[in-house]
Amino acid sequence: MAIYVMSDIHGHVRALEEVLDLASPGDDDEVYVLGDMVDRGPAPVDVIRRVRSLPNVHVLMGNHExxxxxxxxxxxxxxxxxxxxxGGFATATGLDVLDRDEYAELIDWMRGLPLFAVAETESRRYILTHAGIDAMEARGYLATAGVDTSEGRGAADATEEQLLDMMSRQLPETLLWTREEFWGQPTGFVGKDGTGPVVVVGHTPSIVLSRYADRMANEGVNEDGRGIVVPVGACDATGGVADRIDIDCSAAAGAPRGRVGLVRLDDGAVWYGTIKDGE
Structure with a gap:
């Protein structure tokens, strides 16, 4: 079983289909979608339907939901x-044509979306949320729970339960909207030995990430200027491991810069669905 993660599809259902075809997650694999399925693009309701059709899918709340x-x-x-x-007009238009029962069921489902999750591969835990976290607050909670992240220790000793409890104490506004505060400082979760949980988020389009983050593994765009997945924060203090990953490949920008990215956490493989003119 593998774990896949994606975010910020923003109504671009054709690009979503393309990236799913390329990556071909299996029925036994888990897929996490970190919010912002809706708004901006032409077919947000179709995106929701396609996401919900995936086996073993886990959907988180985004600021647009x-x-x-x-x-x-x-x-x-x-x-x-x-x-x-x-960008809400496209979503409102799509919702308006639904029959009453489908509309009510969809809204009720969306109301129940969680704000965070913890996923675990064979080698590492990953903290998943839409926008980011308050790292200082998070480390403070872990300290009270007996997990000392100081002096480069990181949070490899934190249990899944402790990480989930830590995330439950974060402000929803932070998890849905933060940018500069999150990207501007290390989490402190990855220790000098390179172990510890990595935070994976969307929300900040990779094409503008350099406004907020340093120690980016790439410039946030490929040679054609299109958005790409960006690991952030690798340095000596993290054993050369990125402690944050931005998976918002700028679909909100549309063509010619936007793409939908899909990452397999087990090995770091990445696939892209490109948004074409008129989409």
């Missing part, structure tokens, strides 16, 4: 104008 729910459930946290400015 939260904006959608805030508007449609009238929570007062987000207004329709702001949602529209963030």
């Amino acid at each position: 939260m904006m959608l729910l805030d508007v449609l459930l009238d929570t007062g946290e987000m207004d329709g104008f702001t949602w529209a400015l963030n």
Whole structure:
């Protein structure tokens, strides 16, 4: 069984189909989708349907799903104008043509999406969320739980239960929206020996990641200027291992720069679905 992770598809269902065909995750594999299935692209409802059809899929909440729910459930946290400015029109149009039962079931499903997960390969644990974490707060919790991350120890000794409890204490706003605060400093989870959990997120398009992060493994784009997966933070203090990975390959930008990326955590293999003109 392998573990695949992707994020920020933003309504680009054809690119999603392309990357799934290329990677061909099996029925026994797990696929994590870290939110932002909707908005901006032409077919957000079709993206949701395709994602939900995957065997062993785990879907997390993104800030765009939260904006959608805030508007449609009238929570007062987000207004329709702001949602529209963030690409919500395509999603609203797709939802409007659903029959009442499918609409209600979809909204109810989306309301139940979790904000984080922990996945484990044979060699490492991965903390998955949409945007990032408050690393200082997280290390503080681990210290109270008996996991000392100071002096380059990292958090390899943290159990899955401790990591999940740590994430449950993070502010939802941080998990859904953070950028500079997360990318601007190491997590402290990966120790000098290179062991410890790595945080995998979307939300920040790789084509603009250099505004927030240093120690990027690449420039955030390929030779054609298209978005790519970016490991961040590898240095002597982490044993040369990136402690953060950005998997938002800039689908929100559309053509010609945007792509949908899919990463297999077990071996780091990456596939891309390219967004074409008119999509």
